[in-house]
Amino acid sequence: MNIGEAAAVSGLPAKTIRYYEEIGLISPDRRGNNYRDYSDSHVHNLRFLARARSLGFSIEECRQLLSLYGDRCRASADVKAIASRHITEIDRKVAELMEMRATLAVLVEACHGDERPDCPILEDLAGQGAP
Amino acid sequence: MNIGEAAAVSGLPAKTIRYYEEIGLISPDRRGNNYRDYSDSHVHNLRFLARARSLGFSIEECRQLLSLYGDRCRASADVKAIASRHITEIDRKVAELMEMRATLAVLVEACHGDERPDCPILEDLAGQGAP
DNA sequence: CTTGACACTCCAGTTACTGGAAACCCTATC
DNA sequence: GATAGGGTTTCCAGTAACTGGAGTGTCAAG
Known part of the structure; x- marks a missing residue:
């Protein structure tokens, strides 16, 4: 799905999603037309970020939490x-x-x-x- | 007095005092050597700003409060x-x-x-x- | 083929400072 | 007079987390 839809289902503005990509929080694929392409798992992570941000975690904390979330061996x-x-x-x-x-x-x-x-x-x- | 002393007696860092000047909150005189020269009244205003900022007022609110403070006809x-x-x-x-x-x-x-x-x-x- | 809605990148602005570089000034000491 | 130290000057860049806008490209519908 492209960024507009990802924004709609994650609750994050498209601008913010692009920003998160710029700072290395998420890396969607690109289509032939250079449009970003978000998978379900990307959207899942966007929701994760939206929720964590709404709880007041900083971007760097979000980065760590996301990393822990993706680590099956986390403590x-x-x-x-x-x-x-x-x-x-x-x-x-x-x-x-x-x-x-x-x-x-x-x-x-x-x-x-x-x-x-x-x-x-x-x-x-x-x-x-x-x- | 020069900026170092004004910083000491107002409790604000010299950097901050220069910044306040840059955004038009205070306008000290200049000496022949181009050093800023703070009068007692300048220092009084710096203290005012320090106190207002410590109470969480924004810079723009501080600007208004300072203006009201200087206005004898305020309500x-x-x-x-x-x-x-x-x-x-x-x-x-x-x-x-x-x-x-x-x-x-x-x-x-x-x-x-x-x-x-x-x-x-x-x-x-x-x-x-x-x- | 045009229109409208979307997408793209890049730049600038927000708040209230803070750090640093390079240069200038003043005083004291040798 | 030279030098060392401290304080001062300006200007530039960076912080956190976006947000707005300009200018351009893409797509689907009519």
Whole structure:
């Protein structure tokens, strides 16, 4: 099947699929007219990538996961390690965001938010809030 | 003061300060030797930017906040609107991350993580887990 | 034979920096 | 005066993961 169909069944934009090829994640065959030709197994891998990306894995992690997926002799421990690291990273990001959010919530709460110019949010940013 | 000192007191790397100038956030004077010269007010703005960035505001939001900060006739409502939108965006990101985390946690929990090749994580990514 | 929908490649832009190269400036020491 | 070191300047390239667009080629239908 050509790239349009592969895009439709994998859920990935054609542009993204070409990009994945460019960085060596998938290598479809080429037809006589130079069109890319995706087999079921290619599409399977595209779906795999779409799912892994939607779970927040980086491209390099996806590359490793795909490689493990294709390796019959893999150890599940290797996969688990990647996923566990990813969870840790997510936790770190969430904690960072929540900290920002907590600070912002206090400031927004304190700001009357009308036409007057005085504003605790700007005061905080300017260093008056937490010297 | 020159850029090294401004970096030290603002907490921003000199590279970043030059970048902020390049995109028009700050415009220090120049000395005879072409060195940048930062006044206290410049440094104040650099601190402002550092704080705003640490709260996750984008550069463009920082630009607006800085402009509002310098505008004596601002309405605090404008500031509050930017901050509120930012909180909403943070909430969206956190929700997205938490959803990923929940899925990953289930998968990691289900994976025995030893030398055997069978792995629920890969099965999920491959589409066997949630068809 | 033309039209429209697809496909191809290549280039540029996105965000917010960061690293590095080559050159210039300033101060201190020998 | 020469030199060594540190700081400064500019410019270029690279990061992550695409995305948009230009210009061109291909295919099937009418």
